[in-house]
Amino acid sequence: MLRVAYLVAFVGLVASACSAAATEPVAVPAATAAPESTVSSPLEAIVLPLSLYVVHDAADADGSSWSSQRDTARLLEIAERMGDIWADANIRFEPVTVATIEAPTEALVDLARLEARTFLAGAGVEFEVPDPGVLNGFYVADLAGVNGFAPNGTRTFYVTDQPSVHDERVSSHEIGHLLGLHHALDDSGRLMFGGTNGMALTDDEITVARYFANGILDAVR
Numbered sequence: 727m728l729r730v731a732y733l734v735a736f737v738g739l740v741a742s743a744c745s746a747a748a749t750e751p752v753a754v755p756a757a758t759a760a761p762e763s764t765v766s767s768p769l770e771a772i773v774l775p776l777s778l779y780v781v782h783d784a785a786d787a788d789g790s791s792w793s794s795q796r797d798t799a800r801l802l803e804i805a806e807r808m809g810d811i812w813a814d815a816n817i818r819f820e821p822v823t824v825a826t827i828e829a830p831t832e833a834l835v836d837l838a839r840l841e842a843r844t845f846l847a848g849a850g851v852e853f854e855v856p857d858p859g860v861l862n863g864f865y866v867a868d869l870a871g872v873n874g875f876a877p878n879g880t881r882t883f884y885v886t887d888q889p890s891v892h893d894e895r896v897s898s899h900e901i902g903h904l905l906g907l908h909h910a911l912d913d914s915g916r917l918m919f920g921g922t923n924g925m926a927l928t929d930d931e932i933t934v935a936r937y938f939a940n941g942i943l944d945a946v947r
């Protein structure tokens with residue numbers, strides 16, 4: 727168990743629950759390179775640092791309800807698959823920390839109500855994110871029926887153990903929110919549409935997401 731010192735003082739927490747996710751893993755093909763080109767995309771690659779955490783219940787002695795059943799190897803797979811889903815924007819994700827952490831039951835109960843304040847306030851919990859500029863994904867046992875959520879004003883997102891659809895798509899959708907994207911309402915084929923298997927990013931979404939992604943990099947480099 728990795729024990730750590732507390733990190734985050736995010737502000738303006740407003741939860742937006744997301745039921746959106748895919749039923750099928752979809753590989754997004756990279757743009758075809760020009761014959762003389764050595765690059766596979768017209769866009770410069772953006773590599774975002776990402777920390778992923780399996781969240782256990784600190785009071786859970788028997789492996790029951792509030793501890794995620796995922797493992798860190800699975801989180802690494804998710805990070806790689808998210809790069810496929812975000813390929814049209816040429817945004818990839820570099821895991822800088824993948825760890826298991828413990829949180830108090832109270833914080834996990836609040837997360838199941840889509841309230842991250844207790845968790846982020848560090849009440850009774852200690853963990854550390856190496857750089858607060860990175861995106862932080864937390865994989866938890868239960869979010870009370872939603873697949874994931876990404877509180878506004880944070881660089882954190884949360885994914886339930888048993889989403890109704892693929893967890894790579896849930897994670898990619900939540901990161902879309904962290905990169906400034908809102909829900910799509912008119913096209914079920916889009917990544918930001920709720921409750922479908924859509925993976926597509928529009929040109930406008932790519933522009934916005936890359937702008938936010940570069941802002942994150944400017945803060946950490």
Ligand SMILES: [Zn+2]
Pocket residue numbers: 742743744745746899900903909920
């Ligand atoms: Zn959403």
